[in-house]
Amino acid sequence: ILNVEQSPQSLHVQEGDSTNFTCSFPSSNFYALHWYRWETAKSPEALFVMTLNGDEKKKGRISATLNTKEGYSYLYIKGSQPEDSATYLCAMYNDMRFGAGTRLTVKP
Amino acid sequence: DADVTQTPRNRITKTGKRIMLECSQTKGHDRMYWYRQDPGLGLQLIYYSFDVKDINKGEISDGYSVSRQAQAKFSLSLESAIPNQTALYFCATSDHDTNNEQFFGPGTRLTVL
Numbered sequence: 246i247l248n249v250e251q252s253p254q255s256l257h258v259q260e261g262d263s264t265n266f267t268c269s270f271p272s273s274n275f276y277a278l279h280w281y282r283w284e285t286a287k288s289p290e291a292l293f294v295m296t297l298n299g300d301e302k303k304k305g306r307i308s309a310t311l312n313t314k315e316g317y318s319y320l321y322i323k324g325s326q327p328e329d330s331a332t333y334l335c336a337m338y339n340d341m342r343f344g345a346g347t348r349l350t351v352k353p
Numbered sequence: 354d355a356d357v358t359q360t361p362r363n364r365i366t367k368t369g370k371r372i373m374l375e376c377s378q379t380k381g382h383d384r385m386y387w388y389r390q391d392p393g394l395g396l397q398l399i400y401y402s403f404d405v406k407d408i409n410k411g412e413i414s415d416g417y418s419v420s421r422q423a424q425a426k427f428s429l430s431l432e433s434a435i436p437n438q439t440a441l442y443f444c445a446t447s448d449h450d451t452n453n454e455q456f457f458g459p460g461t462r463l464t465v466l
Binding site for chain 2: 291
């Protein structure tokens with residue numbers, strides 16, 4: 246993988262559903278991976294900065310895991326709420342290369 | 354007050370005009386960045402600066418130039434704007450000891466007619 250890729254591109258879930266999405270990245274020369282949350286009409290805000298293989302970070306109902314050997318990170322949202330609706334971006338530290346994002350919509 | 358500010362917030366201009374977008378920060382960070390966002394493409398890095406005397410090209414620097422006037426100020430110029438530079442532009446800052454966690458400004462929406 247040469248670029249940072251995110252899947253799925255978009256996701257629609259019902260309130261209360263748990264969901265997850267993927268960020269895939271080049272595994273060579275890994276230094277750090279960032280996750281950002283970007284709400285419509287606002288600026289992206291950092292969620293997590295992940296550096297170590299096997300890292301797991303949590304903030305409220307949102308958590309993320311990291312596998313640097315195979316080049317992927319998962320973001321999980323437990324019990325989605327309408328206020329979780331946003332685009333979630335991941336980015337490589339090395340050259341600040343961003344994925345295209347996963348757009349999450351949570352329906353009440 | 355916002356930590357990272359951008360001016361203007363919206364700008365409509367014509368092909369061939371010179372445009373400058375400005376970014377200021379009060380976070381005391383040494384690193385500053387300019388990105389553009391096009392629908393479906395995420396954020397693309399245009400230029401970045403790790404300190405006042407350091408300027409580096411990002412992945413899409415053609416057609417753009419930058420100036421780091423002070424630690425707190427980083428401006429982006431389009432010498433001769435063209436319609437495919439119509440986009441949302443973000444300035445961001447980071448500190449050297451936080452693994453480049455980015456703090457974004459509010460964005461500038463630029464339209465080139």
